[in-house]
Amino acid sequence: MDLSKKTLVVGGLVVDVYSHPSVTDPNIPIHALFFLHGRYGSTQHRDVVTTVKAIFDVNYKSADGASPRTKDLIIIAFDHRNHGTRLVNQHHNSRWRENPVKNNDQHAADMYANQTGSAQDVSFLIDHLPSFLYPSGERTIVEWGMGGVSLGGHSTWIALSRGTHSSSIGILIYKSPISCQSLVLNVVRKYPSSLRTTQTRSEPTWMRMIPLRFPYRAKDQSNPFLGRKILVLSGAKDTTVPWVASAEFVENLEVGEGGIKRVVLEEGAGHECTPHMQREAGAFVKEWLN
DSSP states (O other): OOOEEEEEEETTEEEEEEEOTTTTOTTSOEEEEEEEOOTTOOTTSHHHHHHHHHHHHHHSOOOTTOOOOOOEEEEEEEOOTTSGGGOSOGGGGOOOOSSTTTOOTTHHHHHHHHHHHHHHHHHHHHHHHHHHHSTTOOSOEEEEEEEEETHHHHHHHHHHHTTOTTTTEEEEESOOTTHHHHHHHHHHHHSOHHHHHHHHSSOOGGGGGSGGGSOTTOSSTTOTTTTOEEEEEEETTOSSSOTHHHHHHHHHOOOOTTOEEEEEEETTOOSSOOHHHHHHHHHHHHHHHO
């Protein structure tokens, strides 16, 4: 199936918008899903392109006697800050290293700035993209969602935790909601004292804003995750973002009666976006559209 792709420039952001060729009826409301790439990637990375295709394949299969479609889907992709078309300095996407030439001493702060930046970019695009995509009000977007792989999954957790109006649904592929805190806490174990002193002298301001610090167990409105539809996809053999880093948070995460929390831990999978994960994402979106 060949998808339709329209590339727009919205307030300086290059944005790809995917749709199915049959998405033409102006009377059918649209659900819009942002899907973001991982670190070092871009909108052209195969994880983005193949996942987008898989989601549409699941949701637009032709079926004889199927009920008429009541909602349409578009999927939106853009580059994270300092990635792809927005690349400024590749070194600031690197991690801590023992080699002082290759070491990025700001790794944790750089990562969190990229993650929060993308969550804010999503809010910006929700406000402005419809005017570029449907300038005469040809179609109506009634609900927004967000998902991503790795770095894109981190940004999705942040959007969910901040109650961003993008976050009625979240699809998170090989990510951890507490990754930046883990980075700082684990640096003592992994790196020499020359790195430890700069990273652990005091708690960085940004660590106070990570999803783990929100009342995610609460059953009242203080919990920003209540009512969210969340799909967590991880590889059981992922050593880059191991499941153990997310397990306690995800298992105790409260989404309330109106929410959905689904976890798929794929045996044999590592830090990767597998076809099985992509099909699970497609099925989750199908429920959202129904």
